[in-house]
Amino acid sequence: MTRPRTGPVLTASDYQHLARDVVDPDVWDFIEGGAESERTLAANVAAFDRVRLRPRVLTDVSTVDTAVSLFGADFATPIGVAPTAYHRLVDAEGEVATAQGAGAAGALFVVSVFASRTLEDIAKASPGGLWLHLYWLSRRDVLADLIRRAADAGYQALLLTVDAPRIGRRWRDMRNGFAIGADVTAVNIDEAVMASTHRGGTGRSAIAEHAAQSFDQTVTWADLAWLRAQTSLPIVLKGILTAEDAILAVEHGVDGIVVSNHGGRQLDGAVAALDALPEVVDAVGGAMPVLFDGGVRRGTDALVALALGARMVLLGRPPLWALAAGGADGVAGLLETTTGELAHAMALTGRPRLADLDRTVLSFRVGGER
Template sequence: MTQLGSGQLLTAEDYRHLARDLVAPDVWDFIEGGAEEERTLAANLRAFDRIRLRPRVLADVSAVDTSVELFGTRFATPLGVAPTAYHRLVDSDGEVATARGAGAAGALFVVGMFASRTLEDIAEVSTSELWLQLYWLRRRDVMAALIRRAEQGGYGALMLTVDVPRMGRRWRDMRNGFAVGGDVAAVNIDPAVMASSHHRDAGRSALAQHAAQQFDATVTWADLAWVRAQSRLPLVLKGILTAEDAALAVEHGADAVVVSNHGGRQLDGAVASLDVLAEVVDAIGGACPVLFDGGVRRGADALAALALGARMCLLGRPPLWGLAARGADGVEGVLRTTTEELAHAMALAGRPALGALDRSAVHMSTIAGGA
């Protein structure tokens, strides 16, 4: 493949092509792969192909404002960095570089529970707000300690991933016998809790083995009260795909929800995130912000999700492509170029601010369940 220069990195996909040649094959499969036959992974991308935008004309779009506010913090872009694990697998500075890039772009960075840099080191370099993502562990003392550190480090919210009572069957990782190797580790957690994630075994994913040992599959909606008791930080629930669960999230006091199918990495055959976004927004009824992830690769994708009611779109794989390709500058580059695409699409759609986006901006007949 022809090496791309910095001037040729015009889209997130350009960063992907560059990163592909720089990342070890098993790590690339870990990043890019989905569950089983990857039907939901593909569905997330196809869902945007069914969207058509409805541009308005003769609107003053001489200035386009992409800024958005969440929990009292204003971000320059409605594109944030979704929580993903082990950034040092693709860059030696790991999440510290991601934080620098996200901060330079004025974007939210949700730090994963299995980050490969300490929460404190990440916070020290960040110039934009950080949130902390959590999984339900059987060791609640470990969760509680992370929450305390997030509070002390100035993190702005907790994001609880609620769609992983067990890890999806990710055939790529199983075939590769994927394990976290070298000096990369989830450094914020007791090594004894993470030990099995480093044990390579043919035909098995070490991460799935770790999840089976350490994740708590008994939790229910009632357990959210425990998280609430640990912190006053806003609580965001990630992994909502139905109106029923959206209503329960409101009932149990969620401060925000994320419409997400975990990037197609959990239940293969689950609905595409975009196809249920309107359903969840309607069920929430304005009670709290709705965030979105799942397949956003360009600015027009983000415009569609924002028009359907998302307050912010979280990007998972694209920031990792940027990180692998160009470190902190690559993370910033992916976020900036996609935000520039969004601003361009907003101008051509006659919507100069995010507040001007609503469902009239998209062709609803292409949305599952739409009129």
């Protein structure tokens, strides 16, 4: 894949523009698209446009500290990489390059169950923290093997996506008849389990058809006991948008949750992730860390989510833009740039530590809270 010539790259959107020039159009739609008319996809980004900040002055901001600890691991930044599949669609080195970039920036990288490089190769390439992401597959033997391999390779937690018993109706992929090319595979899972991801067709998505065949739609809260029996690693649930489910997560003893609507890729019309965040944080009441993803495009967005109670903010599409535009260096550059924007905003709001960020930073109503 040919890299574009670049001038100064100053923002996540700069990586987006560069990536669009080098990524195949069908793959670009797979990355950028959301469910149906993409209302929730747009709402995730627009939610941040409603927020204004209340800066405090005459505060010593000569040192701004963005470091954060989570489940005993230390990170230089509260901005990490969310799980996204098949990084080799945009870079030959795939998740190995993403891991190198995230590690260089001192950031968390959550590796997708549908990674296109082996868990072990990714771990060897990463000087930083790794979690393994899972969907609940019908083949529990496959899940158990992935969990064992992740623990053996030094992954620090499991992140289970819970908002996808079936894949959202992604019209872009359906119109494109999108399928994963034969040269890119989910190498950590038996080929027989993944075969349908390579069979596209007019008006249908191979990704959705694979999910319909492979995801267990009968799973309930009670099944978390099986997952807990497989591992001593922390278990984090991704896809929580309501107080009711946040309370159930606490009651079922999980270790953390991610407020997320799957980047607007599941239920079109679902609440923007930012609007759900205060409700979920309040329901948890400090019983576990709450993470966030959905629409974060700059450091000030991350600051807003952190002020609303998120412990860490995960980026989904932007690391893929950076990977396509610049490989491992691009991923590191994106995370360092966004962390720099966060530190700058912390200084200018007079909150030099992450612990100083609370809802008094925000000037108006977000998700029912001031």
